[in-house]
Amino acid sequence: MQLKNSLFLLTALTAGSAVARMHGHERRHAHHHLQHEEKRAVGDIVYANFNGVWKSWINEFSGVTSTTSASGSTPTTASSGTSVVTVSAVPTASSGPTVTTPGSCKEWHAFQDGDNYTREGFGNKTMNNGEKYIKYIGNVGDPYGSNIIEVSESKACEYKHVIRIDGSEKETWTIAFWNKMGPDLKLTGWYGNAVLTLKINPGESKYVAFDDDSQGAWGAAKGDSLPKDQYGGYACTWGEFDFGNTSNEGWSGWDVSAIQAQMAGLDVQGMRICTHDNQKCSAISNLAKLVENAYTALEAGVDGIGGEWTAGALRLVVNIDYE
Ligand SMILES: *[C@@H]1O[C@H](CO)[C@@H](O)[C@H](O)[C@H]1NC(C)=O
Ligand SMILES: *[C@@H]1O[C@H](CO)[C@@H](O)[C@H](O)[C@H]1NC(C)=O
Ligand SMILES: *[C@@H]1O[C@H](CO)[C@@H](O)[C@H](O)[C@H]1NC(C)=O
Numbered sequence: 501m502q503l504k505n506s507l508f509l510l511t512a513l514t515a516g517s518a519v520a521r522m523h524g525h526e527r528r529h530a531h532h533h534l535q536h537e538e539k540r541a542v543g544d545i546v547y548a549n550f551n552g553v554w555k556s557w558i559n560e561f562s563g564v565t566s567t568t569s570a571s572g573s574t575p576t577t578a579s580s581g582t583s584v585v586t587v588s589a590v591p592t593a594s595s596g597p598t599v600t601t602p603g604s605c606k607e608w609h610a611f612q613d614g615d616n617y618t619r620e621g622f623g624n625k626t627m628n629n630g631e632k633y634i635k636y637i638g639n640v641g642d643p644y645g646s647n648i649i650e651v652s653e654s655k656a657c658e659y660k661h662v663i664r665i666d667g668s669e670k671e672t673w674t675i676a677f678w679n680k681m682g683p684d685l686k687l688t689g690w691y692g693n694a695v696l697t698l699k700i701n702p703g704e705s706k707y708v709a710f711d712d713d714s715q716g717a718w719g720a721a722k723g724d725s726l727p728k729d730q731y732g733g734y735a736c737t738w739g740e741f742d743f744g745n746t747s748n749e750g751w752s753g754w755d756v757s758a759i760q761a762q763m764a765g766l767d768v769q770g771m772r773i774c775t776h777d778n779q780k781c782s783a784i785s786n787l788a789k790l791v792e793n794a795y796t797a798l799e800a801g802v803d804g805i806g807g808e809w810t811a812g813a814l815r816l817v818v819n820i821d822y823e
Contacts, residue, residue: 596677596696597621597646599709603655608664608707609776609815610657617660617813621649622711628746634687638745639713640679645695647711648677659709660813661743661752664776667700668821671722674699675820676734677708679716689716690734690760699724700820712744717757720769720820727766735764737771737784739818744811752814755806756782757795768796770822773807776815780807785822 599621623646629637641647656662665675676697682688698706700720719726721736729735738760742753758768770786782805783792795805 596694596698597649599649599651599655601655603652603658605654605657608653608656608662611813612658615660615812618658619711620658621651621709622646625711625713628713630747632747636715636747637681637685638715638742638747639711640681640685641695641711641714644683645679647679647714648696648716649709650696650698651707651709653705653707656707656709660712661710661714662814663708663710663773663816663818665698665700665706665708665720665818665820667702667704667706668722670702670821672699672701673720673722673820674725675706675718675720675818676726677716677718678734679714681715690719690738691732692728692734694726694734710741710743712750713746714741714743715745716741718818719760720771720818722769722821727761727764729760729764729766733760733764735760735766737761737769739771739773740806743814750811751808752811753806753808754782754816755794756784758784758788758791759795759797759800762788762797769820772819772822774817775807775809776817780809782806783822 601620622641624642625639625647626637626642628639629635631637639647651659651662656664667673674697676694678689678694680687680689682691682693696708698708700706717738717740719734719736719738721727726734727736738757740755740757742748742751744750744752754773756771756773761768768784768786768788770784772781772783772785774781774783781792782794783790784794784796785791788796793805793807795802799805
């Protein structure tokens with residue numbers, strides 16, 4: 501049985517650039533549509549915020565039963581057959597596609613003349629499905645996951661959408677990247693389906709490039725793997741991305757979200773994502789002491805948080821273990 505959660509998805513993977521460019525009508529009706537279009541199956545976990553208090557329940561066909569408060573206690577499992585977990589192997593320094601050919605960059609964030617960006621190392625692009633919001637499927641790469649690749653510093657500037665991840669000052673962290681849509685093209689990307697996993701040592705920086713029309717998130721945590729919730733979902737602070745959305749005139753968006761970590765009752769890791777020139781930022785500090793233009797459980801369902809960027813090249817700096 502597939503678990504899903506409408507509100508998480510709302511904030512998470514439908515926010516960002518899309519929202520910034522959506523025209524008034526679409527925007528006003530976005531949540532309305534979701535409520536009606538997103539069919540809930542038996543066993544799905546449903547969350548809602550009633551007067552500031554989070555409630556969660558297992559959807560049991562038409563009715564709503566066994567309401568519990570989401571803070572403190574995690575929702576109970578519907579049945580023993582609910583698991584969607586896939587156990588991923590302990591990551592090596594980099595598990596996933598890596599481009600190692602020599603590059604031409606003097607500065608990793610430089611822009612290319614004539615918007616001429618390389619796709620070296622990416623697989624084929626998959627066509628988007630023309631749907632909206634939660635149902636939007638962009639480019640997930642063919643073979644699956646080949647839309648997100650590690651590149652070297654000297655190669656980074658040759659790609660259109662690229663991030664630099666700056667490590668913690670103290671410990672080795674793991675950062676893993678996944679597509680919003682899993683290999684089954686359903687909302688299963690974050691259930692253990694990372695397509696690229698990197699270890700970042702103290703003081704180290706790594707670079708990752710994203711093909712056009714890629715939507716998903718990365719999660720980062722101290723140690724060798726990402727924490728998961730009881731359903732096998734990555735339960736740490738996420739950096740959510742929407743790079744060069746074809747159905748949104750090529751706009752990009754990003755935000756930091758602690759929703760999954762908080763809903764699982766786990767620690768919130770600090771993360772900050774800014775354009776390389778610090779024009780736009782989204783940030784949450786360790787244990788969510790500071791929240792800037794980012795999602796915590798309180799902002800779940802709110803549109804328009806995070807950064808957005810017009811069509812064209814985008815360079816983001818990601819600080820993990822952000823204090
Ligand atoms: C784009 O860049 C590639 C590699 O640097 C180069 O071979 C090609 O001629 C460029 N194309 C245009 C239209 O500038
Ligand atoms: C991309 O598609 C072309 C044409 O179908 C095919 O020849 C090529 O092998 C594909 N590349 C990858 C990486 O799958
Ligand atoms: C991409 O654009 C489509 C069309 O505007 C939008 O519905 C979708 O939410 C956008 N982003 C994501 C992450 O799907």
